[in-house]
Amino acid sequence: MPGVRPLRFEDPPSRGAGGALLVLDQRALPDEERWLRCERVEEVADAIRSMAVRGAPAIGLAAAYGLALAAAAEVPFEEAASLLIATRPTAANLGWAIERARAADGDLLGLARALEAEQLEADRRLSALGAERMGRRERVLTHCNAGPLATGGYGTAGGVIRAAWEQGRLDQVWVDETRPLLQGSRLTAWELDRLGIPYRVVADSAAASLMGRGLVDRVVVGADRIAANGDVANKVGTYPLAVMAERHDVPFHVAAPLSTIDPGTPTGADIPIEERDPSELVTDRPALNPAFDVTPAELVGAIFTEAGVLEPPYDNSIARALGR
Ligand code: MRU
Numbered sequence: 001m002p003g004v005r006p007l008r009f010e011d012p013p014s015r016g017a018g019g020a021l022l023v024l025d026q027r028a029l030p031d032e033e034r035w036l037r038c039e040r041v042e043e044v045a046d047a048i049r050s051m052a053v054r055g056a057p058a059i060g061l062a063a064a065y066g067l068a069l070a071a072a073a074e075v076p077f078e079e080a081a082s083l084l085i086a087t088r089p090t091a092a093n094l095g096w097a098i099e100r101a102r103a104a105d106g107d108l109l110g111l112a113r114a115l116e117a118e119q120l121e122a123d124r125r126l127s128a129l130g131a132e133r134m135g136r137r138e139r140v141l142t143h144c145n146a147g148p149l150a151t152g153g154y155g156t157a158g159g160v161i162r163a164a165w166e167q168g169r170l171d172q173v174w175v176d177e178t179r180p181l182l183q184g185s186r187l188t189a190w191e192l193d194r195l196g197i198p199y200r201v202v203a204d205s206a207a208a209s210l211m212g213r214g215l216v217d218r219v220v221v222g223a224d225r226i227a228a229n230g231d232v233a234n235k236v237g238t239y240p241l242a243v244m245a246e247r248h249d250v251p252f253h254v255a256a257p258l259s260t261i262d263p264g265t266p267t268g269a270d271i272p273i274e275e276r277d278p279s280e281l282v283t284d285r286p287a288l289n290p291a292f293d294v295t296p297a298e299l300v301g302a303i304f305t306e307a308g309v310l311e312p313p314y315d316n317s318i319a320r321a322l323g324r
Contacts, residue, residue: 004147004148004149004191004194005024005148005152006023006024006026006053006055006058006148006149006150006152007021007022007023007024007053007058007061007062007065007116007152008021008022008035009021009022009065009109009112009113010022010037012072017072018039018068018069018072018073019039019068019069019072019109020037020038020039020069021037021038021039021044021062021065021066021069022035022036022037022038023035023036023037023038023044023047023052023053023062024052024053024149025047025052026051026052026053026054026149026187027050027051027052029149029186029187029190030186030187030189030190036052038066038069039069040069040070040073041066041067041069041070041073041075041080041083041084042083044062044063044065044066044069044084045066045083045084045086045087047062048062048063048084048087048088048094049087049088051181054145054150054183055145055146055149055150055151055222056090056091056092056093056094056150056222056223056224056225056256056260057093057119057123057150057151057152057153057156057257057259057260058149058150058151058152059087059088059091059093059094060091060093060094060096060097060115060259061097061112061115061116061119061152063084063087063094063097063098064097064098064100064101064108064111064112064115064116065109065112066080066084067080067081067084067098067101067108067112068108068109068111068112071108072109077101077102081098081101081102084098085098088274089272089273089274090224090225090233090271090272090273090274090291090292091224091225091260092224092225092226092259092260092261092262092265093257093259093260095262096259096260096262097115097259100115116152116153119151119152119153119257119259120152120153120154121153121306122153122257122258122259122305122306123151123153123154123155123156123159123257123306124153124154124159125306126156126159126160126255126256126257126304126305126306127154127155127156127159127160127162127163127255127304128163129304129305129308129309130159130160130163130164130220130253130255130304130309131160131163131164131166131167131169133253133302133304133309134160134164134169134170134218135169135217136168136169137168137169137170137171138164138169138170138171138217138218139171139172139173139174139215139216139217139218140161140164140170140172140173140174140216140217140218140219140220141173141174141176141202141207141210141211141216141218141219141220141241142157142158142161142173142174142175142176142184142188142219142220142221143176143178143184143204143219143221143234143235143237143238143241144176144178144183144184144188144221144222144234144235144237144238145158145178145183145184145187145188145191146158146159146188146221146222146255147159147161147162147187147188147191148191149187149190149191150187150222151257155191156222156223156255156256156257156304157220157221157222157254157255158188158191158222159255160220160253160255160304161173161192161197161220162195162197165195165197170197171198172197172198172199172200173188173192173197173198173199173200174199174200174202174207174210174215174216175188175189175192175199175200175201175202176201176202176204176207176237176241177201177202177203177204178204178235178237179204179237180280180281180289181280183235184201185201189201204237207240207241207244208244208247208248211244211245211247211248211250212248216245216248216250217250217251218250218251218252218253219241219242219245219250219251219252219253220253220254220255221234221235221238221241221252221253221254221255222234222254222255222256223254223255223256223260223303224260224292225260225261225262225265225271226254226256226260226261226262226303226318227262227265227266227267227268227270227271227297228261228262228263228264228265228266228267228315228318228319229266229267229268229297229314229315229318230297230300230303230310230312230313230314230315230317230318231267231268231269231271231294231295231296231297232254232256232268232294232295232297232300232303233268233271233273233292233293233294233295234254234292234293234295235291235292235293236290236291236292236293237293238292238293238295239293239294239295239299240293242295242296242299242300243299245299246299251301251302252295252299252300252301253300253301253302253303253304254295254300254302254303254304255303255304256303256304256305257305257306258305258306258307258321258322261305261318261321261322263318263319263322263324268294268295268296268297269294271292271294273290273291273292273293273294274290274291274292275288275289275290275291276289276290276291277289297312297314298312300312300314303317305321307321308321
């Protein structure tokens, strides 16, 4: 998508200096395109924690650039890694990127750039595979934002939607508003506007009746962490969509790179679910604000990855895709 990049790395003016990670502040979208300048790993951690950068793959890339900044400033690797890993507990890509950096020999900036290129490649491949599964002129419902803003590449669920549009397989998108931070009505709608893809925003609670009226052909969502058995953590409100999709015989599909699959997490019950500040919901009443929910594998029709379309039983297909 022309111009949509959540992260840009600005090279240092001289060798040995650290450079800066520029973060498109997604809290200000769509009203304002504001860039945050992070020169220190602490600033990158703040940008992730506060959701200036969000979406599991983009969080992983930001962390990789943060580790490169830490290395240039001679901050010990483990100190920087523990600062970053504590920012958001659910996204598997965060720990995955840190492990890739731990295993790398030296050039962490080169690694961060390589991970960004890999993400774009994975997004394109899984998006093409997902789009191939679609019929003609489908009405697709999606939740949260899983486009380029969320991945630093082409998008996962957003990438499937874009590829399907380019192939004439998409009629329009139902964009779940996505309470409470409105990633759907603010971010997904902003991306779709730029691509000229027709959409309508709906309240999250409208999905059941849309399905009941026969207005949804497929649900496609992204993921924050997929357990070894295929249980999927994604933005809170995803699980009810999967339940409703089954009730109405609507295909429910997940699009995610392999870096979102965590073989070290056996089932959804083992996925840490981030609870955010209740003030994101209400400021004058007691509240609970889980940011994610877990959709059981039995409700997931297929998972589009760069290594192919995974189908149940997921413990087998996931192990094969990860080469285990
Ligand atoms: O809290 P967020 O906005 O980081 O949550 C993002 C999501 O739930 C996305 O669906 C997920 O990270 C996949 S992004 C390709």
